[in-house]
Amino acid sequence: MEVSVTINGTAQSHDVEARQLLVDFVRSTVGLTGTHIGCDTTSCGVCTVLLDGVPVKACTVLAAQADGHEVTTVEGLKADGELHAVQKAFKENHGLQCGFCTPAMMLVGAALLESNDDPTEDEIRWAISGNLCRCTGYMNIVKSIQAAAAEGRAQ
Amino acid sequence: MTATPDLATPPEIGGIGHSVLRREDDRLIEGQGDFLDDVALPGMLHMAIHRSPVAHARIRGIDTEAASAVDGVVAVVTGELMAAHNLAWMPTLSGDTQAVLATDKVRYQGQEVAAVIATDPYVAADAAALIEVDYDMLPAVTGPQQSLSADAPLIRDEKEGQTDNLVYTWESGDAEATDAVFAEAAKVVTLETFYPRSHPAPLETCGIVADVNSVTGQATVYLTSQAPHAHRTLFALVAGLPEQNIRIISPDLGGGFGNKVPIYPGYVVATAASLLLGTPVKWIESRSDNLISTGFGRDYHMRGELALDAGGRILALRADVLSDQGAFYSDAQPSNFRAGLFHVVTGSYDFAAAHVTCRGAFTNKAPGGVAYRCSFRITEASYLIERLVQNAAYEIGMDPADFRLLNFIREDQFPYTTPTGFTYDSGDYHTALRKAMDEVGYTELRATQAAAREEGRLLGIGIAHFTEAVGAGPSRTYDIAGLKMFDSAELRVHPTGKAILKLGVKTQGQGHETTFAQIVASELGIPVTDIKVVHGDTDNTPYGLGTYASRSTPTSGAATSMVSRKLADKARKIAAHLLEAAEADIDLAAGVFSVRGTPERSVTIQDVAFAAYTNMPEGLEHGLEGVSYYDPPNLTFPYGSYIVVVEVDAETGVWKVDRMVALDDCGVRINPMIVEGQIHGGLTEGFAKSSMQWITFDDDGNCIGANFMDYLVPTAWETPRFELLETCVPSPHHPIGAKGVGESATVGSPAAYVNAVIDAVAHLGVRNIDMPVLADRVWDAIESAS
Numbered sequence: 032m033e034v035s036v037t038i039n040g041t042a043q044s045h046d047v048e049a050r051q052l053l054v055d056f057v058r059s060t061v062g063l064t065g066t067h068i069g070c071d072t073t074s075c076g077v078c079t080v081l082l083d084g085v086p087v088k089a090c091t092v093l094a095a096q097a098d099g100h101e102v103t104t105v106e107g108l109k110a111d112g113e114l115h116a117v118q119k120a121f122k123e124n125h126g127l128q129c130g131f132c133t134p135a136m137m138l139v140g141a142a143l144l145e146s147n148d149d150p151t152e153d154e155i156r157w158a159i160s161g162n163l164c165r166c167t168g169y170m171n172i173v174k175s176i177q178a179a180a181a182e183g184r185a186q
Numbered sequence: 187m188t189a190t191p192d193l194a195t196p197p198e199i200g201g202i203g204h205s206v207l208r209r210e211d212d213r214l215i216e217g218q219g220d221f222l223d224d225v226a227l228p229g230m231l232h233m234a235i236h237r238s239p240v241a242h243a244r245i246r247g248i249d250t251e252a253a254s255a256v257d258g259v260v261a262v263v264t265g266e267l268m269a270a271h272n273l274a275w276m277p278t279l280s281g282d283t284q285a286v287l288a289t290d291k292v293r294y295q296g297q298e299v300a301a302v303i304a305t306d307p308y309v310a311a312d313a314a315a316l317i318e319v320d321y322d323m324l325p326a327v328t329g330p331q332q333s334l335s336a337d338a339p340l341i342r343d344e345k346e347g348q349t350d351n352l353v354y355t356w357e358s359g360d361a362e363a364t365d366a367v368f369a370e371a372a373k374v375v376t377l378e379t380f381y382p383r384s385h386p387a388p389l390e391t392c393g394i395v396a397d398v399n400s401v402t403g404q405a406t407v408y409l410t411s412q413a414p415h416a417h418r419t420l421f422a423l424v425a426g427l428p429e430q431n432i433r434i435i436s437p438d439l440g441g442g443f444g445n446k447v448p449i450y451p452g453y454v455v456a457t458a459a460s461l462l463l464g465t466p467v468k469w470i471e472s473r474s475d476n477l478i479s480t481g482f483g484r485d486y487h488m489r490g491e492l493a494l495d496a497g498g499r500i501l502a503l504r505a506d507v508l509s510d511q512g513a514f515y516s517d518a519q520p521s522n523f524r525a526g527l528f529h530v531v532t533g534s535y536d537f538a539a540a541h542v543t544c545r546g547a548f549t550n551k552a553p554g555g556v557a558y559r560c561s562f563r564i565t566e567a568s569y570l571i572e573r574l575v576q577n578a579a580y581e582i583g584m585d586p587a588d589f590r591l592l593n594f595i596r597e598d599q600f601p602y603t604t605p606t607g608f609t610y611d612s613g614d615y616h617t618a619l620r621k622a623m624d625e626v627g628y629t630e631l632r633a634t635q636a637a638a639r640e641e642g643r644l645l646g647i648g649i650a651h652f653t654e655a656v657g658a659g660p661s662r663t664y665d666i667a668g669l670k671m672f673d674s675a676e677l678r679v680h681p682t683g684k685a686i687l688k689l690g691v692k693t694q695g696q697g698h699e700t701t702f703a704q705i706v707a708s709e710l711g712i713p714v715t716d717i718k719v720v721h722g723d724t725d726n727t728p729y730g731l732g733t734y735a736s737r738s739t740p741t742s743g744a745a746t747s748m749v750s751r752k753l754a755d756k757a758r759k760i761a762a763h764l765l766e767a768a769e770a771d772i773d774l775a776a777g778v779f780s781v782r783g784t785p786e787r788s789v790t791i792q793d794v795a796f797a798a799y800t801n802m803p804e805g806l807e808h809g810l811e812g813v814s815y816y817d818p819p820n821l822t823f824p825y826g827s828y829i830v831v832v833e834v835d836a837e838t839g840v841w842k843v844d845r846m847v848a849l850d851d852c853g854v855r856i857n858p859m860i861v862e863g864q865i866h867g868g869l870t871e872g873f874a875k876s877s878m879q880w881i882t883f884d885d886d887g888n889c890i891g892a893n894f895m896d897y898l899v900p901t902a903w904e905t906p907r908f909e910l911l912e913t914c915v916p917s918p919h920h921p922i923g924a925k926g927v928g929e930s931a932t933v934g935s936p937a938a939y940v941n942a943v944i945d946a947v948a949h950l951g952v953r954n955i956d957m958p959v960l961a962d963r964v965w966d967a968i969e970s971a972s
Contacts, residue, residue, distance in 0.1 A: 114216075
């Protein structure tokens, strides 16, 4: 079937199997490999993308369900050649180690800051609680999102 | 903190001791990491594995007809086909054999039985599900006690000479001397505890893209590998391929934690398929593939005893372990040490006698026995001694902190040889524990705990003071599958003064591309931003045994220092030539070579690098490059004092961490920011295992914990906040005094969390709750004690 999705601002149309998962559409059909796969049960969250600005786990969304919608992946965080505040903050606060969960974590962080520019630590921890990290123990991820929030408020 | 003043560098050079931001982050934060599943080659086929749904059964027949008929299926591979190429079985890292694809029996749920190669991963998975296997069911053996009983079915009936399920027996220490001390002891304290099976579960599963070119014979193998060079040699030995034609490329790894040390059956099948079909073949594990079939950790049933004198001094230790090895013995550990380095179980304490025994048993469970974020069974050892010590303190009515301070090895006793034969390099345990106690407010906390008890509230304070043994070699003692454990670094300085450093080890998130450049920056004064670090590609890096057991800094880090010093020696000669001075009069500091006494006469490392290619003195070869292979004279022994404060809800057994104060001494810290990040991660792993994360089996051998809904990994919501402290007693034998830290917190923290919960209910008489310390277990313990 024909699926048309605007990915990171660019309209894309592809003929795919009806059963194709959004994560495979993004990774294999479109070729954006910054979105990862870590489980089969919607548990780990490394496949998270933004669907019309809302975080979804792309391993449990069909590509067909994204037809006519906007998808943002990690490759779309940067705007006008400038890193997103969340991207800068993850580097500056050592918010990543192996980097496998990082694209998803940053997207969830960015989405949170869209609706709440001054989240508490608990609000951040709750927001990222659908995303697992095995390396960092989360403290520096929380710190990174706090730093990005502060940066956003300062502007 | 830097090792020695001459390694000090300003921030713009960014050597040892600077919290330099990570070089690898730039690609990772933009989604430009290059992970295994991102590899896509022209004509690449996809593989899916059909696994056994049962734990123990004889195979009567395999029907692949329906699978083969699926449109897009290129081949279906069974054990029979593998056997025709002598590849139905493969050697394990511990000298056993493991089925690649089952031919005779299946021996655990999830075992590999057949594989489908197809043009599309969805099609491969569809077809794999259509394979029908006719099984003759056999009784499943799911625990080592059951396995070693006389009437247990023989699991490894194909193994010549194997008449029972015993894998090995192993011992360390002096049985007679230890027994003699126990016979005279004023008090003996005993603990039986189980360290359950756990899985490293890196968020990226294991995978391979095998690309064997049938014309050239070149095998390029993209592999999730923590040890690419060792894997190349093992591929050569197992598959019979000429080693010069094998290139292992381990790209960015999404975590490893020991899971990516072994060679798995899927790797062998995919490589054989690529060889036979002449096309690249990709195989990526699903999460359940990963959890049910690849390298587990722990599964140790332990009994420990401490002999004490009347004053509370430890006199001797006895430890006995029953290890559940699963169906194939594939521990990733040195071949002379069947129980890994478990004999470090004497811990941080000074006493003369110890005897440690271990038996391994086959069961109908997945093989593995990997060093899950620890150095070869160190975590189990550290857990047992720290739990025992805490119980001993209760039994003699002494505060657990005071008991430790009484029994610690003293600073003036280092280097200290333990009764099981380790020589600890350096340490100051008393200072470490006292500093952690001061930070947490230990004395006041004990008063608060007593007051809370009066109100019926259960507060607990748990201590663990661990000592690790990491960084293997020395190569004369330690090997993996016969490959001796040393490691390497190759350094080349280009004419413009920029450098490329190539490592025998392989990062999985530890930040080698930053920290190893920092070592060169300190040694030669080349700014860290001018140094590119290459690793994970066997065609382009020197030989080494890889990254696990906290060995990268102790071995390859040391090699990086040594090769830098080789280059510094040559650079000094060139500088002397440029400055028209005697070589002996040249000093090097932070990248500047100057003439002693007239420091205004100087050249920079960049000047020297240019001259190495354009203006060499007579008699010296051109270029500025070298390689070092470093064989450490000893292990290193990082240590730490962790104190956890919990509150237990007496009504429900639910416990919550109020404080986690972690003091680590890992010697010199190359990049403090990265060290702290590693400790955060390790403390979380320790919390995971103590609170929720385990793999168990039902009586039929069905794996409970086959996905992230059953195998619970802590999220940001449950994970405690950590307070970190440090001391620094450098390793005396490491060139920059570093000890390794990647696993310290995973090793040390489980006992701290569990001791804290026990401490909350110890006054009721509770002395043990096995991990994971689930709320119902705590509630049961309270109920049975009262």
